[in-house]
Amino acid sequence: AKEVEENLRSPICCIMGHVDSGKTKLLDCIRGTNVQEGEAGVITQQISATYFPAENIRERTKELRAGAKLKLSGLLVIDTPGHESFTNLWSRGSNLCDFSIPVVDIMCGLEPQTLESLNLLRRRNVKFVVALNKVRLLVILLACVWYSLLSLMYGIKPPNFRWIRYVGGKKSKNAPLLKTMKQQSRDVVNEFNMRVDHVKTQFQEQGINCMLYYKNKEMEETICIVPTSAIRSQIFFGEGIPDPLMLLVLWAQKTMVEKLTYVDKVQCTVLEVKVIESHGITVDVVLLNGVLREADQIVVCGSQGPIVTTIRSLLTPYPMNETRVKGTYMAHREVKAAQGIKIAAPGLEHAIAGTTLHVIGPNEDMEEAKKNAMED
Ligand code: GTP
Ligand code: MG
Ligand code: NA
Numbered sequence: 001a002k003e004v005e006e007n008l009r010s011p012i013c014c015i016m017g018h019v020d021s022g023k024t025k026l027l028d029c030i031r032g033t034n035v036q037e038g039e040a041g042v043i044t045q046q047i048s049a050t051y052f053p054a055e056n057i058r059e060r061t062k063e064l065r066a067g068a069k070l071k072l073s074g075l076l077v078i079d080t081p082g083h084e085s086f087t088n089l090w091s092r093g094s095n096l097c098d099f100s101i102p103v104v105d106i107m108c109g110l111e112p113q114t115l116e117s118l119n120l121l122r123r124r125n126v127k128f129v130v131a132l133n134k135v136r137l138l139v140i141l142l143a144c145v146w147y148s149l150l151s152l153m154y155g156i157k158p159p160n161f162r163w164i165r166y167v168g169g170k171k172s173k174n175a176p177l178l179k180t181m182k183q184q185s186r187d188v189v190n191e192f193n194m195r196v197d198h199v200k201t202q203f204q205e206q207g208i209n210c211m212l213y214y215k216n217k218e219m220e221e222t223i224c225i226v227p228t229s230a231i232r233s234q235i236f237f238g239e240g241i242p243d244p245l246m247l248l249v250l251w252a253q254k255t256m257v258e259k260l261t262y263v264d265k266v267q268c269t270v271l272e273v274k275v276i277e278s279h280g281i282t283v284d285v286v287l288l289n290g291v292l293r294e295a296d297q298i299v300v301c302g303s304q305g306p307i308v309t310t311i312r313s314l315l316t317p318y319p320m321n322e323t324r325v326k327g328t329y330m331a332h333r334e335v336k337a338a339q340g341i342k343i344a345a346p347g348l349e350h351a352i353a354g355t356t357l358h359v360i361g362p363n364e365d366m367e368e369a370k371k372n373a374m375e376d
Contacts, residue, residue, distance in 0.1 A: 009262040009289060010051070010074040010338040011252045014097035016090060016121070018111035019043065019082035021103040022133040025230035027079055030060070030245070031320045044081040047089045047271050049286055049340025050322040051076050052245075061246035071253045072260070075245070076338045078286070079322065082113050092354050094120045096269055096286050098256060100128040101244055106135055106195050106227070110202040118206065127251070129224045129244050130210060132199060136229035138191055196225065213247060262337065266290030268357040270300060271340075279313065279344040283351050286340055292359065293334040299373040300348065301355035306370040307347050308360075315342040352376070 015023045024036040024044050031050060036042065052075045061070075080086070080093045094100065100121050102114055121128055196212060203210045203223070210216075213224035226244040252260065267289040275281050283300070294314055300307045315329035316339060335341055343357075355376035360369045 007262045008072055008253070008257065008260045009336075010072060010076050011098040011249075011256065011260055012076045012078065012096055012286065012288065012338050013248060014078045014080060014093040014100045014126075015103060016080055016093065016100055016114070016117035017082055017103035018105065018108070018113040019084075021082060021105040021108070021111070021114070022228075022230045023082060023103045024079055026103060026131065026133060026228060027077060027322075029230045031322075033321065035322060043083055044079065045083075045086070046081065047093055048079050048284070048322040049076055049271070050079070051316070051319050051339055053319045056320060057245060057249055061249070065246060065250070068250055070249060072249060074319075075249060076286070076340060078340075084113055084116075087116065088354065090117050090120055092269070092271065094124055094126060096288060097126060098259060099248055099252060100126050101131050101248070102128055103131045103133050104199060106132050106199070107137055109199050110206070115206065118208070127255075129213070129226055129247055129251075130199075130203075131244055132196065132225050132227045133230060135192065135227045136231055138188070138195065192227070196227070199225070213243065219251060263289050264291070266292065266357075266359045267337070268292065268359075270351060270353050270355050270357055272353050273348065273351045276342075279315070279342075280346075281348045282315075282342050282344045283348055283353075283357070284340065284342050285357055287335060287337045289337045290359075291334050291336050292341065292343070294332075297360045298343075298345065299358045299360060299369045300351045301373045301376045302350040303352055304350050306373045307351055308366070308370065309345040309347045311343055311345050313344045315344065316340065317342075 015027065017023055020042075024039065027050060028034055028036050030052070036044075039045070054070055054072060054074050057072075057075060058065075058070050078093050078097060080089050094117070100117075102117055102121070104110060104114055200210055208223055209221065210223035210225050213226050216222050216224050224247060226247065228244065266287070268285050268287045270283050270285050272284040273281065274284070292311065292314055294311055296311045298309060298311060300309070314332045314335050316332065316335065317329055322340075329342060356373070358369055358373050360366065
């Protein structure tokens with residue numbers, strides 16, 4: 001059994017959903033980064049990968065796992081834009097991933113772009129867990145309703161945050177959801193249940209049965225809903241964040257052993273082509289299987305024909321950072337799947353994002369490899 005464990009590659013998880021449902025913010029919350037606020041117009045415009053090492057997941061989920069062993073070496077998470085002009089990136093993401101987290105805003109329910117990503121996932125038979133995000137917002141809204149009533153009746157002064165916290169919700173940092181729910185008032189719990197029922201009905205209309213994950217005993221048939229909150233500030237904390245992580249990772253190592261068993265054959269997709277200072281033109285790729293090495297000869301599909309080149313450097317962001325964050329990278333002699341990698345190599349300027357990157361083996365025919373590359 002030990003051998004099998006060591007041979008599992010990291011699963012790939014794709015975050016999808018309607019614009020502004022909080023996909024990037026949720027990831028920021030897990031990473032402890034602040035990518036979302038730095039985005040132009042606060043809109044995600046590209047697809048990116050973040051690697052979470054097993055130690056990190058272990059630490060994050062220890063309260064929930066209750067001793068369950070984590071066998072996977074890590075998790076690669078792909079963030080996609082929600083805006084409808086990026087539909088091609090959704091299919092790129094859903095084609096790569098082993099499972100997905102569609103993010104639904106609890107205040108908005110199922111929205112058009114979420115529906116579209118759900119259809120993509122179903123067409124490809126990708127397992128998913130729904131994150132029902134912004135549960136904290138609900139608490140705040142309720143607190144405001146309370147406040148209006150109280151001020152009407154007793155003429156109480158405008159609320160301050162401490163007051164809202166007192167009326168509307170108790171904080172708990174990075175806590176599992178069940179624990180947090182137990183600390184909330186009855187009104188909050190009722191409103192929450194009502195919203196959840198509404199979303200459940202919307203899913204049902206799409207032919208999808210789902211249920212709050214802590215009530216769900218049939219993960220194969222019923223989709224899990226995991227309530228989350230991505231906002232951290234004086235009164236908001238990253239609630240429910242460990243829950244979907246734990247759920248997916250344990251699920252993957254239990255049910256996807258075959259799919260996740262590492263194979264040597266390189267399987268690699270180009271996510272983005274971009275220029276970065278100090279490295280020139282690079283491609284961001286996701287390595288799904290196999291190993292990439294410095295000086296490997298590769299073929300990439302290009303707008304002006306196949307590009308044959310040699311890997312000059314293999315770069316990854318530091319763990320828990322994403323491929324699109326500017327700044328320092330770690331250079332590697334070789335990288336094993338699954339991982340998000342930035343490849344620097346001469347001649348990549350016409351490479352086409354979304355296509356497959358091939359490695360030319362010592363006994364492989366160059367013309368054949370070129371032909372294969374252009375078939376994408
Ligand atoms: P796109 O990538 O552009 O589709 O958006 P996104 O889904 O990545 O959403 P993003 O992370 O950019 O968040 C959108 C807005 O919602 C931001 O203003 C966030 O601060 C806010 N937000 C995200 N999560 C939460 C949450 O849990 N609670 C509250 N109250 N606001 C949130
Ligand atoms: Mg985003
Ligand atoms: Na956004």
